[in-house]
Amino acid sequence: MAKCFSYTATQDSCYRYSFSRAGLKSSTTDLGDGTIMHCWAPKTHNQSKPTLVLIHGFGANAMWQFNDFIAPLKSKFNLYVPDLLFFGDSYTTRPERSESFQARCVAAVMDAQRVSGTMDVMGLSYGGFVAYSMAAQFPERVGRVVLGCAGVCLEEKDMEDGMFQVKSVDEAAEILLPQTPEKCRQLLRLSFYKPPPVTPSCFLADFIEVGNKF
Template sequence: MTRCFSLTEAKNWFHRTFFTKSGLRSTTTDLQDGTVMHCWVPKKPKDSKPNLLLIHGLGANAMWQWGDTLRYMIPYFNVYIPDLVFFGDSYTTRPDRSESFQAQCVMRVLEANSVKKFSLVGLSYGGFVGYSLAAQFSEAVERVVICCSGICMEEKDLKEGVFKVSDLEEAAGILVPQTPEKLKELLGFSLFKPPPLGLVPSCLLADFINVMCTEYTEEKKELIRAIPKDRKISNIPKITQVKKVYIFFFNALASDYFFGFLVIVLIAEFVSGIWETMRT
């Protein structure tokens, strides 16, 4: 039977084509411990450009979360965009679901690509991974930007009603949607001013779920459960050697403006660093 046209598959193809034409290539790295990591890396990294790591959050894959903002970064940075474990083409047979493990996997991919120094941007769940990366490998991480990540949350915050969803299993069901209704709920939580979701055809949402949300569903829920587990502010590792740490919360509908501003901030930081080096 002929497969029906998928708008999600078409957009996935568009993102892949755009990444390739932007000077990136798709790579797969076997970490030799049951873990395989997919990452977009520069075809020809330039020594004159600083390295920038973009870490996605919970969602489809790295292409979907960074596709609309990649154009802001490519002219100024050697950009590295991994799929975290259980997203895109990355997976593991190991049982560890912590953001610390995710950070170690990302670092090993960067090392495999001879990246010794870099700055990073972590979005949502990627912010937790990025913070852990900076804490574990502070000698390699120069600057950190964390977007919309509650890195200072504690396990008790869920029970005390700090968040709109107080039950972890309910949150996991929304963040890993398996029905159009749950996907609408996720969009309602994710967007500051969501569009009229009732007008979005369920067939389009079902198509997205079928293409993007049916693999590693239980593993992704385990990642979510691991975030607040035994989490206390006093136990969160300190970042000591990183030059700059930025934490942002912003309107998701204004992401283009935000990332344009972010590029300006990062470039200004690098230019000032070069200037200080020249002065000394």
Template sequence: MPRCLSFTVARDRCYRRAFLSAGLRPSSTALADGATVHCWVPARPDPSRPPLLLLHGFGATAIWQWSAYLRPLLRAGFDLYVPDLLFFGASKALGPDRSESYQASCIAAAMEAAGVRRFGLMGVSYGGFVAYRMAAMYPAAVERVVLCCAGVCLEERDLASGLFVVSDMGEAIEILLPQRPEKLRQLVRLSFVRPPPVMPSCFLWDYIQVMCTNYVREKTELIHALINDRKLSDLPMITQPTLIIWGEQDQIFPLELGYRLKRHLGDNARLVVISNAGHAVNLEKSKELCRHIIAFFLDSPLKNHNGQMCCGMRWKIFYNFAGLTLRRLASKFQGVPKKAWITSVDV
């Protein structure tokens, strides 16, 4: 399908416009080793607003996975930083390192270049692997962490033991990097509790050509680096308060991995299981997930990128809630004589 007629290209442009209209701008950071990190950053950073870094999963670029979260998180008082991980979107690297530790170091360098010294952090799926490593490697920079359906506690032997729907690496790569419509259909059906009932091949081919044909070799190497020789005993502990969120019916990273991660982190972590959601919980239940994110990061005073406490955020939420409550109350008594208000409220 010509790019001028591509549904996927049109959708990508819509997402890009949504980021621009939300007050973010694209930025590229060239690192010393030749890597380039593309990131959406605030057009007008506000030192009074705490920075929040959002890391996308393996399926697409940053704008495809985070567009639904921009307005709610901005209204809650955050400054948002939304990068493309290496070999996604416009981010790339020249060297051979494919580990999540290298991804973490590149994202941390981009945040430092943006002048952000301390921030909250959220990662979805593969982005959660990178987020976990960032929290372990940069405890002075990462204040709190949300990990969504991130199977960081998986072990290579889990493939052979039957924990996953696939039993070998090759089959997993074919699903996670679909090059044919039937594999993309399989990925969607594994990711969603309620997948679209009809997925025409023409639209699937269009999506594959636009989103799934770049950096196939490098992304294959990312998957191998993620799983090969992985052992829970090698996973470092992180000390930041951590919220673990999981879709109850996740078929990519089964819920057992969420419980395993909670046991690994102990009292330092809390696990939230979202019902009627699969691995794509960030797309299926975006509003519910967003409420958990905001509540978690507002649970304690966050700091802005200068290390100063941001005290106004709870009051913003309170005023928003109070204003909504008063509007609802006013609509309830619309047309009711003022003398009857007290009696009605008491009842």
């Protein structure tokens, strides 16, 4: 029997409406060589405002992580919110998987949007690594940088020494990109100080199914 309702897909539609209502438009840029980048960009770029790029971490797409921040920031900045490659509507057929390649793609999107001058960049979690790489590769383009929950100085031996509850990058990836309801619950337990006491498996399975389509 076909599923008639998806909470996750419905929530995604609500986020799209919220971003559009905040004055952002969905924009897709073909960077060539099989690389497509999606970005939420201002419907009208105001030259009197500074530019702020919000770079998400692991998750379904940028909307899910930044929706609550768009309204308070839009009056002060020209907001650009890209989907990193392999999240949302961004993808590539090229073999590169590094944060430096992600950073170059975000910078290329900003060039395609004809954003001149410096831009401020905020990166959350994995997005922090990308933001850090942008600042390192394009110091003339990047002004202020904010890194949230991003261990840019982390070394593999830190995991081996027991700094985290996971023992390897592969184990962390299995939790950050869960493929089973139990892995989702593990992510919630590790992410929240007070995780939800009960989360139905059907809800978690729906999130995984819709998220895999992003």
